[in-house]
Amino acid sequence: MSTPTSNQPITAAEAITLSGLLDLREQRSPDAAAYRQFEVDKNRWRSWTWREVHREVSRWRQALAGEQLHPGDRVAILLANSVEWVCFEQAALGLGLVVVPLYTWDSPENLAYLLTDSGSRLLFTGSWEQWRPLAPHIPESAPLNRVLLLKDSDQVTAPVSGPTFTSIVPWLKQSEAHDLPRPRVCPDDLATLVYTSGTTGPPKGVMLSHHNILSNAEAILEVINCTAEDTLLSFLPLSHAFERTVGYFTPMMAGCSVAYSRSIDHLAEDLQTVRPTILISVPRIYEKVYAKVQRQLENASFATRALFALALRIGWRHFEITQGRASGSMVGEKLLHPLVHRLVAKKILDRLGGRIRLAVSGGAPLLESVSRFFLSLGLPLIQGYGLTEFSPVVSTNIPASNLPASVGKPLPGISCRLGTANELLVKGPGLMLGYWQQPERTREAIDAEGWLHTGDQAVMEEGRIHLRGRIKEVIVTSTGEKVAPADLELLLVADPLVDHAMVVGEGRPYLAALLVLNQEGWQKLAKKSGLDPQAAASLGAGILHEQVLARIQGKLHTFPAHAQVRRVALLLDEWSVANGSLTPTMKLKRTVIEHRYRETIDSLYEGHEIPAARMSAPWE
Structure with missing residues (x-):
């Protein structure tokens, strides 16, 4: 039997668990590059080998072992992509704990809901400033009893009741006192709760086992060639299953190195610095x-x-x-x-x-x-x-x-x-x-x-699979015509003038659209039309709407008459994950947007009863 080399991907059967995957990776390529991260206080990029990461994870695991947690308990992480993110998760997984990843830009209300729904007993977050807006929304009955802070803060004030706080520096220094044996973790044990960022309704906690994720990473490597020579630049949140499996566990399985981008604002610069061979987005x-x-x-x-x-x-x-x-x-x-x-x-x-x-x-x-x-x-x-x-x-x-x-x-x-x-x-x-x-x-x-x-x-x-839209995301107009709005929206946002688009028309006589204009494109269009781009009234100018309608109808010319957009509302508002308009994967939260712009949407139909032609859609 041949001995596995560092160039061979680790299989799910060999790894057994997600923490076992790191153990094997360290054994096979201890001195190979694992991670790269920018240290703001030193204004430089720092690199870690697999040996160094494995050693750090051992320290974190020993510290976690002193928290009186038991296999199956949930621990949450609210942190930007980083080596610390990986160390915390790997430590938790090695103790049989269930990791609950959270989005750093999520609303305090939703974060509190997820912490409470998951029953998380410990939260690892970046700073006191990240915790402070969240605290008022955590019910007293919540089992959360410890908050770990990545950064020290002079503003930490111990609450009368609720969780206790500590920064990771003293917490890790005490880790030697908790060198306890690792519990046995099985492939089918629950590894993580990943909450779906649904476009409607409250999030659901998806339960994924160690084997679920390992088998998926292994299947990816059967068709996609990744090696130790590859470097990935990670900028999608590790809280999302896509980045976690494809941009974290799959590279670990293959022995690739991963560099963590500083932020989306620094992405262009980081691409030039890191020069990745694989880009996931x-x-x-x-x-x-x-x-x-x-x-x-x-x-x-x-x-x-x-x-x-x-x-x-x-x-x-x-x-x-x-x-x-x-x-x-x-x-x-x-x-x-x-x-x-x-x-x-x-x-x-x-x-x-x-x-x-x-x-x-x-x-x-x-x-x-x-x-x-x-x-x-x-x-x-x-x-x-x-x-x-x-x-x-x-x-x-x-x-x-x-x-x-x-x-x-x-x-x-x-x-x-x-x-x-x-x-x-x-x-x-x-x-x-x-x-x-x-x-x-x-x-x-x-x-x-x-x-x-x-x-x-x-x-x-x-x-091959060809997608044709969501079954439930279908607009039915008042004339009974059915339209998949996502098909139209994909074409609308392809126009450089449009940053975001949402088609509306449920129960209405025709389709309309909310269009968030690109700032640079808006400036040019307004000046070209003889309008003041700084004046709010310019967005409602009739001549402008005629131009935009002609422009987007040219994009939609292959669609039948009833699937044409008849009126538009032009916006310069921000649609983002932070304000609840978008999911973390940039999908529209339709119910949120419809509620926010209900008066604007109503105005698109006032006195404009444009009949929708009776024509069959191509997918019917």
């Missing part, structure tokens, strides 16, 4: 780059626009040839491709670090035109599909077989089929244990045969 990041390029092209010369169009045309054909979907290039194209790549594509790719060999999009649908844009530039961008309830990856394209219109084929070991109304059903080892303390919701999601009902409509062609 939600569609919004790719859409922002795409929109910025489109805005720049609007003001470029005819020659520049023509050169860019030529680069995209030749680049796309080159991509299709490599995929075996087109015949060989003509001599002229072969000669031009490296030239236009150097003049056009390389400049954009260099902004992403210049050496990305794999870019991944997940968490939400990626518009095909955006995907084609990057593929034409030579960025090897693949799209996948998953759900938190499945740990989370269900399917993915791969570089050698990449069809941007699809979300690829199911991962090895995962079965998919279509149910009623073409709902995608999935089954496999990544399937959750259920929803925390919600057996009825669990039975609704997982049928008697073990199939997870995803709520997504799909088409299966040649083994």
